[in-house]
Amino acid sequence: MKKVLKVVIIFITILGILNLAQYRTHAAEVENTNKNETQQEEIIHTESKETESNQNNKSETETTKSETKKDKISLNKTKKTLYVGEKYTLKIKGTNKKAKWWKSSNTKVAIVNSKGKVTAKKKGTAEIKVKVGDKKLKCTIKVKNLPSDNKSTKGVIYLTFDDGPSSTITPKVLDILKKEKVKATFFVLNYSKSNEKLIKRIVKEGHTIGIHGYSHEYSKIYKSKKAFLNNVYKLQDKIYKLTGVRTKFMRFPGGSSNTVSRHYSKGIMSVLTKEMLSRGFRYFDWNVSSGDAGGAKTSNDVYKNVTKNLSKRRGNMVLCHDFAGNTKTLNALSKIIKYAKKNGYKFKAIDKNTPMYAHGVNN
């Protein structure tokens, strides 16, 4: 009898220990989840590439499984290319231990902070090293310059349409582009349910979709960094949900050189231009203006403004608008395209190799 009692007591004790261990693991998990949530909130919308983070989640689960067999600690990337000014946070996987230190082999090229956040400074290569427990891990960071005008952009025309989509102008612009087999870029604003089909059509027909902003109202969007970021991400999310494209191409309302933002926040363009690049966005200004939102009174004015300012010696970023009622550009478009083709220009939609043609900041 005593023996049986002993066995039962031992059994109960083991059960108790197991339960406690389980509780501890659970508590740690809860704490981790909470931490992650706060981190995400801090960055307002975060790094935002959903597909990428999904992939990360998958491999995280895989790591957790293999971890039980052999305690495998690694970095989420061993190689990463960044553009000057871009930031990227490296993550340690397979452990809850914190890094003892992070170091860069070349702080002129890239620096790293105590949380693994890397900032690309200058073209070149740097090794980012981290010590976790008694292990050292590393990631090779290659820093590239942002694209600039080069051989491949000479004589290229990047037609861009801002402030759309509109049910009256955008479909007709798309029809002309289709007929002429020309690809262009649309920097859109928030759109209604009935204009969703236009956003889908832009993507389906091979044009580039970019962000102008959820709102165009200077007093609201240039009030603060937070307000501006919300204005960008709100539209980026909406476009992503509709088309599956998470665009990182954008054009600042008023251009990056605008001075109107001074009225709402001094110095905000200096902050925002850096901020967007650090988040992996590209903003595009222009070097040819059609004048269709200002000076041009007729479609002939638009035609002249564009064709007279085109140059074969560089890329041509042409500013046009497809807002409702803008028949000036609509009626000039075919003629502009025909002129350009006849004179040996090529049309391209913006992609990651396109120079930004940034005006320079005035606020």
Ligand SMILES: [Zn+2]
């Ligand atoms: Zn605009």
